[in-house]
Amino acid sequence: MEQxxxxxxxxxxxxxxxxxxxxxxxxxHIPFCTKKCNYCNFYSISYDAKLAQNYxxxxxxxxxxxxxxxxxxxxxxxxxxxPSLLSFSLLFSLFYAINDTFTISQKSEVTxxxxxxxxxxxxxxxxxxxxxxxxxIGVQSFDDNVLKILGRxxxxxxxxxxVELVKTHCTENISLDLMYGIPGQTLETWMNSLxxxxxxxxxxxxxxxxxxxxxxxxxxxxxxxxxxPEKLQKDMYxxxxxxxxxxxxxxxxxxxxxxxxxxxxHNISYWKxxxxxxxxxxxxxxxxxxxxxxxxxVERYIINIQNKQSVYGNSKVIPGREYISDMIFLGLRMTxxxxxxxxxxxxxxxxxxEYSDTINKFSKLGYLTVEKDHLKLAKKALFVxxxxxxxxx
Ligand code: SF4
Numbered sequence: 243m244e245q246x247x248x249x250x251x252x253x254x255x256x257x258x259x260x261x262x263x264x265x266x267x268x269x270x271h272i273p274f275c276t277k278k279c280n281y282c283n284f285y286s287i288s289y290d291a292k293l294a295q296n297y298x299x300x301x302x303x304x305x306x307x308x309x310x311x312x313x314x315x316x317x318x319x320x321x322x323x324x325p326s327l328l329s330f331s332l333l334f335s336l337f338y339a340i341n342d343t344f345t346i347s348q349k350s351e352v353t354x355x356x357x358x359x360x361x362x363x364x365x366x367x368x369x370x371x372x373x374x375x376x377x378x379i380g381v382q383s384f385d386d387n388v389l390k391i392l393g394r395x396x397x398x399x400x401x402x403x404x405v406e407l408v409k410t411h412c413t414e415n416i417s418l419d420l421m422y423g424i425p426g427q428t429l430e431t432w433m434n435s436l437x438x439x440x441x442x443x444x445x446x447x448x449x450x451x452x453x454x455x456x457x458x459x460x461x462x463x464x465x466x467x468x469x470x471p472e473k474l475q476k477d478m479y480x481x482x483x484x485x486x487x488x489x490x491x492x493x494x495x496x497x498x499x500x501x502x503x504x505x506x507x508h509n510i511s512y513w514k515x516x517x518x519x520x521x522x523x524x525x526x527x528x529x530x531x532x533x534x535x536x537x538x539x540v541e542r543y544i545i546n547i548q549n550k551q552s553v554y555g556n557s558k559v560i561p562g563r564e565y566i567s568d569m570i571f572l573g574l575r576m577t578x579x580x581x582x583x584x585x586x587x588x589x590x591x592x593x594x595x596e597y598s599d600t601i602n603k604f605s606k607l608g609y610l611t612v613e614k615d616h617l618k619l620a621k622k623a624l625f626v627x628x629x630x631x632x633x634x635x
Contacts, residue, residue: 254316254507256588257516264311265314266313266315266516266518266519267317267319268319269525270319271525271536274289274297274327276357276395280393280459280463281393281458281459281460285323285523285538286322289324294332297543298328300543300544301522302336302339315347316507317350317507318353319508320354322355326356326360330365337373351375351376355378355379357395358379358380358396360395361404361407366412367412375415376416379444381439382419382420384398384401385398385426385427385431388435392421393460416442417444417447417500418442419449420447421450421451422449426468432478436482440489440491445501446498446499446505447498447500449497454469479624483621483624486499494510495575495576513572513576522536523536523540524538528560532559534558535557536555537555570593571635574630575627579613579616581616582617600634
């Protein structure tokens with residue numbers, strides 16, 4: 243697999259899923275973590291070396307089911323969980339299966355998610371050897387008190403060491419994940435975290451507001467904490483936009499920012515409604531107009547693969563009209579918005595006519611605009627986007 247670590251070309255084309263062209267993205271889920279974070283409701287379990295070995299063996303079998311289907315990968319995303327916990331030999335087996343099954347585009351973006359404190363020089367070098375050309379680091383905050391509340395495994399000091407190791411031994415194409423709206427966070431401490439993130443010179447920053455999810459330790463102990471009120475969360479969001487813009491980060495999606503040419507190709511592909519294959523426990527796929535969700539249980543996943551049984555928990559054929567709604571819902575997340583011409587020419591769908599009431603309502607409020615060929619969210623709508631986007635479903 244060829245690497246392209248410097249300024250990978252990021253043009254991501256829309257791909258009509260009805261067409262036989264099969265350039266596709268691949269997501270691989272590694273559901274192991276050192277310890278569960280207090281806010282996390284993703285599917286992940288404690289790392290166990292033997293279980294991880296059996297899991298990767300099963301994963302390679304699931305991947306190889308796509309052999310001879312002639313898919314070309316535009317991007318590969320190894321997410322989790324904490325994929326950076328995997329040994330070189332396990333990652334090697336995984337990449338061997340991927341290379342053996344798919345054609346990998348020369349410009350393919352290959353990302354691994356990494357948690358600080360789970361990286362060594364050898365691991366970073368190994369990732370480079372495997373063709374990984376983008377590293378996404380789960381930083382969340384540079385405030386040690388906030389990291390403690392989140393139940394993160396690392397300290398703010400570990401973040402700097404991690405970034406340096408990745409830059410020196412793997413790639414400069416680094417994304418940092420940050421979080422705001424956390425108990426104990428003030429506007430000042432949030433801006434301080436952003437400054438420290440920018441000081442590390444990443445190419446990309448993703449930033450999400452903490453979502454308090456039922457069933458998590460943080461939810462159960464919520465009465466112990468004082469959460470930033472919505473007005474403060476909003477200030478945090480818009481202060482971030484201003485700060486990142488003044489540091490040459492272009493906002494290309496509600497929660498994603500990058501230097502020019504370093505947008506996440508993999509995520510843009512989702513937002514454009516393109517097809518993707520997800521492998522591993524709890525991974526999602528969308529191809530051949532069908533959404534599939536793998537079972538969220540590592541042991542059952544392994545047993546099903548061993549017994550040559552399906553690993554799908556759910557699957558649903560998506561009617562064309564629903565696909566178009568999904569495309570609009572996802573596409574509006576991008577600052578560029580949704581192309582009116584593309585929907586009309588590819589699907590004969592006139593969005594301005596079909597959604598005239600919704601578009602008029604939000605346009606009058608200054609939340610939606612049509613600029614040139616694109617329907618897009620106005621800046622003031624970005625913080626309340628969920629409410630607006632839900633009207634397009
Ligand atoms: S590292 Fe990520 S996936 Fe693992 S528990 Fe924490 S938030 Fe969840």
